[in-house]
Amino acid sequence: MTQSRQLHLGAILEGVGTDQHAWRDPALPSNASISIDWYIEQARLAEAAKFDLVFIVDSPFITPDTAPHFLNRLEPLTLLSALAVATSHIGLVGTLTTSYWEPYNVARQFGSLDHISKGRAGWNVVTTGLEGAAGNYGRDAHFPHAERYARAREFVDVVQGLWDSYEDDAFVADKAAGVFLEKTKQHRLDHKGQFFSVAGPLALSRSPQGQPVIFQAGDSTQGRDLGAAIADGTFTIAADLATGQAYYADLKARAAALGRNPDHIKVLPGLSPILADSDAEAQAIVRAQHEALDFGKLLVQLGRAFNYHDFAQYDPDAPFPDVSGLSLNSYKGHAERIVATARAEGLSLRQTAWRFGQWRSPFVGSPETVADEIERWFVGRAADGFNLRVTRPGEFALFRERVVPILQKRGLFRTDYAGQTLRSHLGVPVPPHRHAQPALAEAAE
Template sequence: MTKRQLKLGLVPTGVGGPGEYNRWLDPEIPVDASVSIDWYIDVVRHAEAAKFDLVFIVDSQFITPDSPPHYLNRLEPLTLLSALAVATRHIGLIGTLTTSYNDPYNVARRLASLDLISKGRAGWNVVTSGDAGTAGNYNRDEHFDYDTRYARAHEYLDVTRGLWRSYEDDALVRDRTTGQFLDPAKLHTLDHKGRFFSVVGPLNIQRSPQGEPVIFQAGDSEQGRDLGAAIADGIFTHAQSLEQGQAFYADLKGRASRLGRDPDQVVVMPGFTVYVGDTDADAREIERHWRAHDHSFEQALGEFGRAFGWHDFRQYELDAPFPVGALDHAKTSFFTQAKKITDLAVARGLTLRQAVETQRSGRSSPFVGSAATVAAEIERWFEARALDGLNIHAGHPSQFRRFTEEVVPILQERGTFRRDYTATTLRGHLGLPIPFNRRTAPPQELEIAAE
């Protein structure tokens, strides 16, 4: 059996994502990083040199003046990834697209195009949109409720995957001798009629070397976990402790297994910020410094309402008990996150100020220390089945360099992470099979997309 190996992803959020409003003040970061293709190419090539599996582009389509700098001004994911596809050779390219505010045919075509441009390195982070305000940008008065969002997403994935299988692999004959370009018997319409979508097809693009884009999902609600277990090849999540990571890992893989899926073909990759120092104490001081400088209380208070449908908490008395009624504003937003915040505030009897400070300070990253300490802790989580891989937030450039130049070599020396790429496709990197096109004659056993 092939030894299980750690997966690594890069999450570049330019001038600063949630909780890091002041990161752009770092002179190593261009003030226009989030819209600079030169910056993206540089950081992604750096990750590729370190043999990372993928780069993950986060996205949303609604902002307020309280949104973090990266959200206020950033490139559209698939446009960005198409540029990165021709500037890199191996690293996987994952873009976030919502099922709530796109049509399946258009998304299927755009992702299939990226997959061909990159020669089989594309992936899709499927979201249902948590920012309720997005509705106003797409001709809707209200955002979909949770049940509708996820029911729509299930059907959306069925349609998209059906479209990706419009062509059998040998449908395009392209025989100049006979003059035959297409074998019409191997091009199939979809003829889908469902609750949310009616799509005829076929899609006007062939499959890529990895068959079709890799599907990722990041919802943590019950509906989100069910969707991920049913349709995802990979799961993006968060974990504040090894025990929390193990619990999520076991739950998600258990759901996949109960649906008849091989749980080893669902890759769980929580996201982390990593701090590396000369010693453990030095690393903790680096973490303390950046956490204090990257986010003020006033910025945290403005951002606090995002999970609650961007409800403005500045209207409340800071030292009064936490306003539990604000949870009503989260019903069509990030309700799972908002409920966790509210339940914690009630359980601890927190004031609004204390609740905001709790969110602002959060917990220390579990991966803080010397390079040896960080590598050992990553291995501990990996071997304890709390994760299959990590999404590393690029954060401050000096820290990302220390991770790639000091931690990664230790993981490689111990055989936990690859020394070089052994595949040319994203599915190959992740050890995932090429999806079977049921319209094609059954192949020999499904093959891993690796060379």
């Protein structure tokens, strides 16, 4: 059966893992998070399965209790540049914060990756959730939440302006006439805004996909507004179908209200399936993983949403503690959801940690069952696709070899790439060049 919509799949390459136990998998190299060989192998496997993209997460702050992968990992842009020359089709997406970088640097880095990969680069725009990051960049305090998002919007505007420094045909390279550049097609930016002053131009032409694809992952009100305004795709977390549908409808409505085509912003929730030959075996794996969890580590993971607040200081069986004295200036949307749920349901700290200190996958069962659930979310408009967490080799193999063929047989997922760029994989348009538009409009008239 042919679908009018195309399911999209990303692979989050998480090395030794962001949960408690993945790093102990005998088949997983202990240095996976800093092994370029491991990343190249996973990217090539994802490409062979026709995934849209690989995704490298990042954040600029850690503690001794941070998850294994976050403690020791490669910088995204360096890593993705290596993957660009080791692959040929798959998209290459990396996280980079707008709070602790400069637009000119970011425009140059992602623009270069887009050229190196021949049009496969994507930037996951984040404002940095962890307040502790401020201390790594010479600041006494993290930017306030609202300021972070205002800064991010201007930051992206500047970067996209720099990516349009040259019109597509600016470099004539006429050797006979001795003309390399058509100077009228180079454009300064001369931006002066609330947060940035950037002259330009950027010393880099546009790539085959025009500009790198923009992703965004914020879930607060300001985060959703930013995503609706700037993003070609959003990375999100949804615990169940109803939550996914609510986010999907809300984000698409926000995009439409801004005059955007909602189909041009792809919603990709995280996917952590528990797969086995049968549903019963998969449920047994879930029970075993649950029993092996360390409650102390659950408290650490719960605290991450509150800038690694130490929840071990409280009575675990007392009601969830009053955190109103905390700024909630880290992962604001997630922290507020935790507080609201704990209060509404009268949860103890222990119950809250078990609820939010671990990820409970709604995709559990045989390959057929998991494929059914993926289809249900896709057809039910809870997702345009999914971002699969990749760490344990056996789990990734099961998904590629047994779930993907089912999705392909049903006509939900591609059997081969139709184009070369990330934009072509996702079905999002090449942005028109801002300086060429007046001339094009005049020619059309």
